Amino acid sequence: MFFLKELPTAEMLDRYAAQYQEMHPTHVADALTMMRQASLLLRELEGLFSKAGLSQTRFLVLMMLDREPDRPNLRISELSDRLDISKPVITTTVKSLSDDGYVSLxxxxxxxxxxxVLLEPPGKAVLKSLLPKYFMTINDFMSHHT
Amino acid sequence: MFFLKELPTAEMLDRYAAQYQEMHPTHVADALTMMRQASLLLRELEGLFSKAGLSQTRFLVLMMLDREPDRPNLRISELSDRLDISKPVITTTVKSLSDDGYVSLxxxxxxxxxxxVLLEPPGKAVLKSLLPKYFMTINDFMSHHT
DNA sequence: CCGATTTAGTTAGGATGCTAATCAAATAGT
DNA sequence: ACTATTTGATTAGCATCCTAACTAAATCGG
Structure with missing residues (x-):
């Protein structure tokens, strides 16, 4: 991740901006701030997930399975594609969710x-208990950081 | 990371917003978009680093050592604190940079x-060759994604 | 049809991150 | 001055991600 507390200094950016006229120091500063903010939020969310016995990826798989009522199941490769996570990782994640009874294959x-891959009632339950916290965490984070 | 291509649907967000009046669906949507953007940019930068034989963390250590001319060296724990990366990771990263002659201890x-930890001329050179590409990659990314 | 290619999923190996535990040196309290 | 605590760094163990290589099934072209 990108957890830099101390971003490159404004001088440093200006020095480079002077060399490359297409470069906008504010663009770059904004990007670095964005990556820092995203990292911090992600870290908070990971804390939330781990308390519920999930990881980011395990959570996302459950959410993706729940999000389209007209598609009660998704294949490994569809999950990989939609979450933009490699297939081997989806394979092991789904295996672990299956061991926990959260999904079936x-x-x-x-x-x-x-x-x-099908979402099973226990998986739906854990997701349902987590989603309010998930959305509120994001909501609060954005309220305090804008 | 957070590479979701398909974010939660607007309906899904609105459904939750209806239950929790403090929740702003736009806040949440913005946050998810931000995390996705940050992830994509980070992925691009990682490609840049790996072509130069560096990783995100190795690059950041070099940059941090270079960024304060009045502080020619930093300790392990200072790097850990400023980069917000755990000390064990800094230890191994610095060891690898030292093996490559980029820093000395x-x-x-x-x-x-x-x-x-001191930045050595080879480290300074690799950093100098990478910084223009680094800043331009960020700049271009922001130009195309705003 | 039948060999060649593509696609779905898994396995293997490697990189990188974390926390907890450990060791050594410095500091604080009596 | 001496024990107890804190701090700096490292080691050990674990989780999670990746790419490359593999197996098996499906599809494509002649």
Missing amino acids: QPNEFDGRAKD | QPNEFDGRAKD
Whole structure:
């Protein structure tokens, strides 16, 4: 992550801006501030997840499975694509969620290689208990940092 | 990181906003977008670093050592504090930078436990070659994403 | 059809981060 | 001055991510 407390100094940015006229020091400063803010929020959210026995990725998989009522299941590769996380990571994450009874796995009806991941009631329950805190944490963070 | 391509739907946010009146759906949507943007930029920068044989953390250590001309050296714990990265990680990162000749380590004059980390000419050179690309990557990213 | 390519998922190996525990040196309290 | 606590750095163990290589199933082209 990008947890820099001390961002590059304004002088440092100005020095580079002088050398490259297309560079806007404010653009760069904004980007660095954005990465710092995102990191801090992510860290807070991770604390929330770990208290609930989840990780960022485990949470996101559950949320993604819950978010489209018309799609009761998603395949490994669909999860990988939508979360932008590599397939090997999704494989192990789904395995761990399955061990916990939060999701179940079924062979896909039409493609013998594919596996359908389904959100199970315990997974739905843990998600439901976490979502209010999740959204409020984000909401509060944004309220205090704008 | 937080690479979600598909953020929670607006409906989903509105549903929660209805339950918690202090929650502003736009706040939350902005936060999720921010985390996604930060993740994408970070991924781009990591590509840049790895081409130069560095990692995010290795780069940040070099930058931090270079950024205060009046402080030619920093201790492990100062780097840890300023970069907001745990001390064990700084220890191993500094060790690897030292193996590459980019920094050197000296016992601190006043505190027998502490170690001073100094930026060496090869480290300064690699940093100097990378900084323009670093700032321009950030600048371009911000130009295209605002 | 049938070999060649692509796609889905997994396994293997490596990088990088964390916390907890440890060791040594410095500091604080009596 | 001496014990107890704190602080700086390291080690050990674990979690989580990645890419590359692999297996098996599906699809494509002749």
